[in-house]
Amino acid sequence: MTNPLGTRLDATFKGVELRSGVDGRLAVVVPREAIVPVLTFLKEDGYDYLQLISCVDWIDRGEFELVYLLSFYTEEVVGGDGGKQEVLLKATVPREQASAPTATSVFAIAEPHEREIHELYGIHFEGHPRLTPLFLDRNYEIPPFRKDFDTKQYVADVFDRVPPIDEEG
Amino acid sequence: MDRNQLMKWIKAPTKMAHKYSLNAVYFCTGCGVIEVPPTITSRWDAERFGVVPTATARQANLFLITGYVSVKTLRAIIRTYEQMPEPKYTVGFGSCTINGGMYWDSYNTINQLDKYIPIDGYIAGCMPRPEAIFVAVTHLWTLIDKDMADGYKRYRKNYAAYRANQEMILGEMEWPPIFQTEVATAITEREG
Numbered sequence: 001m002t003n004p005l006g007t008r009l010d011a012t013f014k015g016v017e018l019r020s021g022v023d024g025r026l027a028v029v030v031p032r033e034a035i036v037p038v039l040t041f042l043k044e045d046g047y048d049y050l051q052l053i054s055c056v057d058w059i060d061r062g063e064f065e066l067v068y069l070l071s072f073y074t075e076e077v078v079g080g081d082g083g084k085q086e087v088l089l090k091a092t093v094p095r096e097q098a099s100a101p102t103a104t105s106v107f108a109i110a111e112p113h114e115r116e117i118h119e120l121y122g123i124h125f126e127g128h129p130r131l132t133p134l135f136l137d138r139n140y141e142i143p144p145f146r147k148d149f150d151t152k153q154y155v156a157d158v159f160d161r162v163p164p165i166d167e168e169g
Numbered sequence: 170m171d172r173n174q175l176m177k178w179i180k181a182p183t184k185m186a187h188k189y190s191l192n193a194v195y196f197c198t199g200c201g202v203i204e205v206p207p208t209i210t211s212r213w214d215a216e217r218f219g220v221v222p223t224a225t226a227r228q229a230n231l232f233l234i235t236g237y238v239s240v241k242t243l244r245a246i247i248r249t250y251e252q253m254p255e256p257k258y259t260v261g262f263g264s265c266t267i268n269g270g271m272y273w274d275s276y277n278t279i280n281q282l283d284k285y286i287p288i289d290g291y292i293a294g295c296m297p298r299p300e301a302i303f304v305a306v307t308h309l310w311t312l313i314d315k316d317m318a319d320g321y322k323r324y325r326k327n328y329a330a331y332r333a334n335q336e337m338i339l340g341e342m343e344w345p346p347i348f349q350t351e352v353a354t355a356i357t358e359r360e361g
Contacts, residue, residue, distance in 0.1 A: 137244070162334050165327050
């Protein structure tokens, strides 16, 4: 392992899998329980900027993948092994009864990101202070960003069901 | 003043006054609103056509709906439209208001705006250029001249149907119907 951060992560945590970085980023795959400890470790290491939390629905594998993109405010990003890289932290959670620990205790900015993922994918974040809808105004049986949400069927059932106005009547 | 229009001014002065003072409510929906700032400022200068943006719906008579309408925005659009004094004219700007455009299969974007509020005209395109707004405005003048820009009258007449459609999507609405059916009928009979 040429990356010094990768070496230290490997030594500190169990079950951490390192992947060669895409776009000069270091991809770190951790088990679900290690999300908060690894985020804390990285924050203490200078990664003070949580750029985004993203979610991927791998419906064939029956799991969601949470992706945390970490960067820094103060230092310049240098790509490639050995330099200061951005870190992609990935963790998978099962689709059934999906839940993950909240990152709000480490990064306060995680709050809106997790709310958004909660309403669009239906993942419950344990310990999140305010897990209420962020954007959506309607209730959906299946959260709309899940792969098994049929948008065409939904539009046919909801929006196309509204009749046009009969101006003559 | 254009001498050719003198007879129109004598015959129907209010109609002419409405035509040349279109106050557009500055209400932004979707991406089409990116075309509005250059339209109302010096580059295209909508004031040449008597179109000026107005801060509140209560002083406006033109409603440009500039792009896709999400369910949440639909609620605000209906509230704004109902606050505007009559006569009021609505123009759907961009293909999203016509049939949903590129959001035709979205989980949260309504497809046809004219199921919920009356529309006097549409500007097709994605995005229409600012020039298209002026084509729409001049066309709206023609419609006002011929008494064909009658969206607000249709809204009164078919208010029950519009309100039913709105409630189908928005569920329980937090304000009561603005027209009782009998009131709407009486106004329609009196004013045509």
